[in-house]
Every structure is written in C-alpha cells, then in structure tokens.
Amino acid sequence: MxxxxxxxxxxxxxxxxxxxxxxxxxxxxxxxxxxxxxxxxxxxxxxxxxxxxxxxxxxxxxxxxxxxxxxxxxxxxxxxxxxxxxxxxxxxxxxxxxxxxxxxxxxxxxxxxxxxxxxxxxxxxxxxxxxxxxLSPNGIYFxxxxxxxxxxxxxxxxxxLDVGARIEIDQSKEDPLDFALWKFYSDPPVWDSPWGMGRPGxxxxxxxxxxxxxxxxxxxxxxxxxxxxxxxxxxxxxxxxxxxxxxxxxxxxxxxxxxxxxxxxxxxxxxxxxQDALSRWGPNSIRIYSVSVHYSKPLDYSEKLLNESKHKWRQIETCACELRFAIGNKGYLTEVEQLSDQTMKAFESAMEDNLNTSLAFTAFLKLVTELNRYAAEEKLTADMSKIAGVVFNNIMNVLG
Structure with a gap:
C-alpha cells in the first residue's frame, strides 16, 4: 500500500x-x-x-x-x-x-x-x-x-518564519521563533515542576x-x-x-x-x-459523506452532498436486504462472480493507491447498483447472493 x-x-x-x-x-x-x-x-x-x-x-x-x-x-x-x-x-x-x-x-x-x-x-x-x-521568566522554551x-x-x-515572528515579540524568549514547553501559572489547573508551578505547552x-x-x-x-x-x-x-x-x-x-x-x-x-448532523442525516450518511472526496482534499459541508450520501446509503440498505432475502438457485452465477471479483480488485486497488476512498466507494456502489437491478428484475437468487454477499460484507467491514 x-x-x-x-x-x-x-x-x-x-x-x-x-x-x-x-x-x-x-x-x-x-x-x-x-x-x-x-x-x-x-x-x-x-x-x-x-x-x-x-x-x-x-x-x-x-x-x-x-x-x-x-x-x-x-x-x-x-x-x-x-x-x-x-x-x-x-x-x-x-x-x-x-x-x-x-x-x-x-x-x-x-x-x-x-x-x-x-x-x-x-x-x-x-x-x-x-x-x-x-528557562525564561515565563517558562521553559525550546x-x-x-x-x-x-x-x-x-x-x-x-x-x-523569522519575518512572521517579528510581528509579535515576547521579550522573555531568546528568539521569537522559540515555543513554550512549560508556562508558569499560579491559578489552577497547575502542576509542580522543578522550575515552578505551571502548565505544559x-x-x-x-x-x-x-x-x-x-x-x-x-x-x-x-x-x-x-x-x-x-x-x-x-x-x-x-x-x-x-x-x-x-x-x-x-x-x-x-x-x-x-x-x-x-x-x-x-x-x-x-x-x-x-450531534446535529446525526439527528438530521444519520451516521452512515455522514461516513459516506466523509469519504466522498479524497481524504487529502478539502470537503465542503453542503446539503447537496449529504443528501447524495443519504441516497447512496439507502441503495446500500436496499442491497443488504435483497441479499439477505434472495431465494432460488441457478441465477446469473458467472456474471455475479465476475462482477464481485472485479469489484473487490477495483476496491483494493483504490485503497492501496493512497487510500483513495472515493474511488473505492464508487467501485462498491457499482456492485450495489447491479445487485439492486437484478433484484428489481426478480433475477437475484440465493446462490448469487451467497457469492456477492462475501464481497459486499468484506467491503462494508472496511467502510464501517
């Protein structure tokens, strides 16, 4: 990875x-x-x-x-x-x-x-x-x-850093760039130290x-x-x-x-x-929203994104239910095996490439969409569910 x-x-x-x-x-x-x-x-x-x-x-x-x-x-x-x-x-x-x-x-x-x-x-x-x-009059500095x-x-x-440090100079420090390790205080909370009462930086x-x-x-x-x-x-x-x-x-x-x-x-x-977000969107929508763009990029808080995340979670919930209650045999086993295998490979490839959760989730959602389509057409059977369910559950365990 x-x-x-x-x-x-x-x-x-x-x-x-x-x-x-x-x-x-x-x-x-x-x-x-x-x-x-x-x-x-x-x-x-x-x-x-x-x-x-x-x-x-x-x-x-x-x-x-x-x-x-x-x-x-x-x-x-x-x-x-x-x-x-x-x-x-x-x-x-x-x-x-x-x-x-x-x-x-x-x-x-x-x-x-x-x-x-x-x-x-x-x-x-x-x-x-x-x-x-x-040691300085105000505390200990690095x-x-x-x-x-x-x-x-x-x-x-x-x-x-020198340029910015000159804006506000603390005369007790040897150098404006130095930062506090321990500051002296008399009001609680304070702890005793070899240098006097104070609090850590x-x-x-x-x-x-x-x-x-x-x-x-x-x-x-x-x-x-x-x-x-x-x-x-x-x-x-x-x-x-x-x-x-x-x-x-x-x-x-x-x-x-x-x-x-x-x-x-x-x-x-x-x-x-x-707490406010949970009451409005629910926990799973927030998790999906959190990984909707690459983790290293800024993520804007918007109702549009959260509504989309809520819709995606409903798709996943539907899929989980369909997989659980699928009946019958002799379904599209070859297609589902290929789809499940491709999904897992795409998911892992995205995760291995700098934790690209947004791309990994997209791969997972394609599987969910296809399984829901099979179910809507009454073509999702128990043996198909058994194959796809392994990948579905493995990915869900990672996404949380």
Missing part, C-alpha cells in the same frame, strides 16, 4: 509484512466543546485506514489522545463555574457517544494530557540538559534554531504521550492538515532532539471540512456538531 507522506512529499510504502504491528498515533480533540463534522471527517478517514489494514491481516496499534488542559477548557470552566476536570470529562463522554454512533472502532488507548504530566516534565528536563531548551531539521515537515524555512503533550507508548520511529502519525504547522513541526523538533531518532516514518494529514470555502472551526462560529 502506498500513502502520501507529508514529510517526504511523495507516495511512500506502508508495508506491514513481518512487522509486529502498524502503530498509529492520531492527534485527537481538545475537549472544551462538542465535536463537529470536521473532526468526524478526520477520525472516519483514519478509522477506515485502520479497518483496511486489519482486513489485510495487518495488526494495528491505534492511539488517539485527548487534550484536556488548554486555555479554552479553562475559560469554559470559569464561564460555567465548574472545574476544568468537569468540562473535560463531559466532552470526552460526549465524544464517545458521537463516535460510537458513527461506528468508529475503539482505539487501543485514549491517553489524556493531564495523566502524563510526569512524562512531560521528564522530557522537558532531558531537552534542557541537552541544550535544546532553556530553541528552534538548535534543531537543524526544523521546517522539514511544513517545508517552512527559518528565514520565512500544547506540543509537548503529544510528544510525551506518543513516546511513552510507541518506540520511535513508529509507522504513522496523523491528524488534520491544520496541524502540520506549528503543532506537528514542533512535535518532530522536540521528539527527535530528545531521542536522536526519527519520530514517525509517515505523516498523514486529512483535508479540512469547509463551509463556503472557510475551514469549519469553533473559532469561526461555523461549526455543525456531530
């Missing part, structure tokens, strides 16, 4: 032959509000990648974190007069409700940032000892220029959690395209400075869900929550 690697800017082999497992770390949500359709698209894409690898007898170890310490969570807690833990736990609970409804496989681990403060402090301490990080590979994921040069959280559970280099690090810079770039810098080894081999990023060509985001106020 070949997948596009943001790091190398090419299609790289994802080969699990002989590997104990394919390890995938997916950056999860910041739990200060309910998840939206943009989150659904990313998580469904990686769910299908995982399902496909499992269908090829490739063991997968899947980790998805929760960011449960963040200024947005703290602000929500203050507004509501509750604790940060109450806010985070509520939206984590809602997350599981949403994604269980979307039939997303449960991850092997869901590490929470607040449960890994010790690992973050250890990582920061090691970076300081190696000269990659330093020396960006100390890592020679900085910019290799986003392809941003230090020179280009966003980027160090994922590095600490990924490195705790996966020995580097692990196979896949994923997330939405908006995380390429600065989050994933900074993860690479601090993780590789710490270990001296490559952090992750392949970086996969899904395109954003847009509304009128703008990214769907809480900050822009244009979100559609998964």
């Amino acid at each position: 070949k997948v596009y690697n943001t790091l190398t800017r090419r299609l790289d082999d994802l080969n699990c032959d002989g590997a104990a497992s394919t390890r995938i770390y997916l950056c999860g949500v910041t739990v200060y509000d309910n998840s939206h359709v943009g989150h659904a698209r990313t998580i469904v894409v990686f769910d299908i990648l995982r399902r496909y690898l499992l269908s090829k007898n490739c063991p997968v170890e899947f980790i998805q974190n929760f960011t449960d310490v963040d200024d947005k969570i703290i602000n929500r807690a203050i507004q509501e007069g509750v604790t940060v833990e109450e806010v985070a736990s509520r939206y984590i609970q809602n997350y599981f409700k949403d994604f269980n409804s979307l039939n997303v496989l449960v991850a092997d681990r869901y590490p929470r940032a607040t449960e890994h403060i010790r690992e973050m402090i250890q990582l920061i301490s090691a970076l300081m000892k190696k000269g990659y990080a330093y 020396r960006v220029r100390s890592f020679s590979g900085y910019g290799k994921l986003s392809k941003k040069s230090i020179e280009d 966003w980027h160090i959280e994922c590095s600490a959690m990924a490195l705790k559970y996966f020995e580097s280099p692990f196979e896949i690090h994923g997330g939405g395209y908006d995380l390429v810079f600065p989050h994933h770039e900074n993860e690479i810098a601090q993780s590789e400075s710490f270990s001296g080894k490559q952090f992750a081999k392949i970086w996969i990023h899904s395109g954003m869900v847009t509304v009128n060509s703008e990214k769907m985001s809480k900050s822009l106020g244009n979100i559609v929550t998964i």
